[in-house]
Amino acid sequence: MSLPRIAVDAMGGDEGVRVMIAGAAEARRRHDKFKFLLVGDEARITAALESHPNLRAASEILHCSDVVGGDEVPSRALRRAKTTSMGLAVNAVKEGKAGAAVSAGNTGALMAMSKLALRTMPGIDRPALAAIMPTLGDNDVMMLDLGANTEADARNLVQFAIMGAAYSRILTGKDKPRVRLLNIGTEENKGFDRLRDAAAQLQAVTGLDLQFDGYVESDKINRGEVDVVVTDGFSGNIALKAIEGTARFVTDLLRRAFTSSIRSKVGFLVSRPATELLRHHLDPNNHNGAVFLGxxxxxxxSHGSATAGGVANAVAVAARLLEENLTHRISAGLAELRAREADVGTTDEEAEAAK
Structure with missing residues (x-):
């Protein structure tokens, strides 16, 4: 039986071929059960592979010289889906030539191409972008949507919760991940109607493989008290960038403080193990790899500015989701939701008839 393959858009990202190939090579060392389809300029990929014989032996190159620009509008990129490295990587998944695709290129273009080529799963109205963030607890927190949909109604949010829980079960190993809706308060009467409607639906439907815990405020996202945070793409993107900006602010502030005087520099040497741990914890490369769910x-x-290690983490995410059969898990969760909703509907009708 042939090994499953991961298609890598070797031309995407700020650093391009060199970093993408180095990252894929590192990922190959972690996951030797997978082969790779490297999409991009064949001459540049071949040259980069000279330093990574382990990856070269497990890879096939699909030549393509056309690249999606970082600031290119998705509609224009979509018209070139059949000629760009990003489009061909996604199309490889559609045609069954690869099990997953990884790109560090234009997010909007990747979303548009993926949705057009792969379509949404039965029972999913809109795909969502999900990513992992560190917390103060033992668990990472997974958040969606982070920008695929600027608006989302109650039905979308419930579907996001199902998809997020399926992904979180793979990450955490928990049978019932803790799921909350992002809101401006934890009281039941807070927020838009769509949030309250989604909360009511998640509370009414029992038996799902998740634990719905109501609402969470943005300042509690990284406390370790929740496994999945569900929101619309507009709010999620703002929250994510605010969190990332705060992390950079703290690290820059510490760097400035530790270099302000000789005494501070001595203090830095004493506290260096702790500051290195902080830097590692906040480094986005260590949590790289957002997923288009649904x-x-x-x-x-992958982050456009990711290092080789960051790219390796993104490829590792793809490998793990293939190993754990994410799409099947989501399908099972949706089927369970429909079954539970039917049970609730029948019960309501019986109660009405009894009156």
Missing amino acids: LNGVVVK
């Missing part, structure tokens, strides 16, 4: 296939988005 598609008929696995597509992972």
Whole structure:
């Protein structure tokens, strides 16, 4: 039986081929059960592979010289889906030539191409972008949507919760991940109608493989008290960037403080183990790899500025989701939701008839 393959858009990202190939090579050392389809300029990929014989032996190159620009509008990129490295990587998943695709290119273009090529799964109205963030607890927190949909109604949010819980079960190993809706308060009467409607639906439907815990405020996202945070793409993107900006602010502030005087520099040397731990914990490369959930296939988005280690983490996410059969888990969760909703509907009708 042939090994499953991961298609890598070797041309995407700020650093391009060199970093993407180095990251794929590192990922190959971690996951030797997978082969790779490297999409991009064949001459540049071949040259980069000279330093990574382990990856070269497990890879096939699909030549393509056309690249999606970082600031290119998705509609224009979509028209070139059949000629760009990003589009061909996604299309490889559609055609069954790869089990997953990884790109560090233009997020909007990747979302548009993935949705058009792979379509949404039955029972999913809109795909969502999900990513992992560190917390003060023992668990990472997974958050969606982070920008795929600027608006989301109650039905969308319930579907996001199902998809997020399926992904979280793979990450955490928990049978019932703790799921909360992002809101401006934890009281039941807070927030938009769509939030209250989604909360009511998640509370009414029992038996799902998740634990719905109501609402969470943005300042509690990284406390370790929740496994999945569900929101619309507009709010989620703002929350994510605020968290990332605060992390950079803290690290820059510490750097400035530790270099302000000789005494501070001595203090830095004493506290260096703690500051290195902080830097490692806040480094986005260590949590790299956002996933487009709800598609008929696995597509992972790497940070454009990711290091080779960050790219390796993104590829590792794709490998793990293939190993754990994420799409099947989501399908099972949706089927359970429909069954439970039918039970609730029948009970309500029986209660009405009894009156």
